[in-house]
Amino acid sequence: QVQLVESGGGLVQAGDSLRLSCAASGRALRTYAMGWFRQAPGKEREIVAATNWSGGTTYYADSVKGRFTISRDNAKNTVSLQMNSLKLEDTAVYYCARRSGLQIGVLANEYNYWGQGTQVTVSS
Secondary structure: OOEEEEEOOEEEEOOOOEEEEEEEEOOOOOOOOEEEEEEOOOOOOEEEEEEOOOOOOEEEOOOOOOOEEEEEEOOOOEEEEEEOOOOHHHOEEEEEEEEOOOOOOOOHHHEEEEOOOEEEEEEO
C-alpha cells in the first residue's frame, strides 16, 4: 500500500513563498509520474504541476508558470512544490498524487494514489 503525506502548507501573505513536500511510503516513487493538484472551495480539483518519473519532464498549469517549481528526489522518495510570488487565488487545499505510469498526466483520474492534502491560504 502506498501512502503519500503532504506537509508545508500554511497561512502566508500575497507575494510570499511556501514549499510543499510530499513523502511517500510503501513503494518507491521512482517508476511513477507525480503531480500536485489543488482544490479551492466550490471548485473542481485542478492540476498545478506534474513531473515524469525522472524529473526530466515537467508540466505547469498556466496560472502558476514562472512562479511554481516541481521537483523530485527519487532517492528520498519525495516530491516538492516550491511556490513563489503567491497570489490570493492560489488559496486551496493542495494534494500530492501518484500516477499509474512513468509519464506525465494532467487529469485527476489518471492518478491512483493521493495524499490527504495540505491547506495553503494566501491573504492580502
